[in-house]
Amino acid sequence: xxxxxxxxxxxxxxxxxxxxxxxxxxxxxxxxxxxxxxxxxxxxxxxxxxxxxxxxxxxxxxxxxxxxxxxxxxxxxxxxxxxxxxxxxxxxxxxxxxxxxxxxxxxxxxxxxxxxxxxxxxxxxxxxxxxxxxxxxxxxxxxxxxxxxxxxxxxx
Numbered sequence: 001x002x003x004x005x006x007x008x009x010x011x012x013x014x015x016x017x018x019x020x021x022x023x024x025x026x027x028x029x030x031x032x033x034x035x036x037x038x039x040x041x042x043x044x045x046x047x048x049x050x051x052x053x054x055x056x057x058x059x060x061x062x063x064x065x066x067x068x069x070x071x072x073x074x075x076x077x078x079x080x081x082x083x084x085x086x087x088x089x090x091x092x093x094x095x096x097x098x099x100x101x102x103x104x105x106x107x108x109x110x111x112x113x114x115x116x117x118x119x120x121x122x123x124x125x126x127x128x129x130x131x132x133x134x135x136x137x138x139x140x141x142x143x144x145x146x147x148x149x150x151x152x153x154x155x156x
Contacts, residue, residue, distance in 0.1 A: 001068055014107040020045045023108035025099025025115060032096050090126075 021027050022045060030039035065071050095101045100108065100119045108116035 005068055013103065017104050018107050022104045023111065023116075025104075025108070028095070028104070029099040 017023055021041065027039055027041055030037060031042035060066075061072070091101070098105075098115070098119050100116060102123060105116045105119045105123065109120060
């Protein structure tokens with residue numbers, strides 16, 4: 001049931017992104033072009049999404065648990081750290097340069113253009129690179145047990 005709900009939610013989200021024309025990278029880039037012909041459509045989409053979220057989350061979070069889950073899975077970390085800031089910068093720069101974010105690029109794949117295909121491939125490559133780098137960072141060198149000196153073995 002979880003996968004069916006996720007699929008329906010994803011399709012509904014993609015339909016909303018397409019309906020609001022956010023799969024048109026030109027419209028998104030025009031929103032970011034404050035010195036040129038500015039297009040406020042993205043601002044209206046974000047305001048609509050924020051309004052729906054503010055209203056519905058008040059009701060949803062009062063429920064003891066989601067309808068198809070035993071508990072809510074909400075973020076627990078509250079601090080702003082270096083990886084969050086760097087990730088946000090990369091996301092924003094990528095969105096500003098390409099006109100796509102993951103939410104708009106995936107539905108835009110059905111337009112038949114190469115731009116969203118290139119974006120999605122780069123997004124996948126970036127995700128895999130991050131996973132590889134973060135796993136490498138957490139690997140520690142093995143400890144040579146024979147060379148370890150305990151406090152009882154230290155010479156006086």
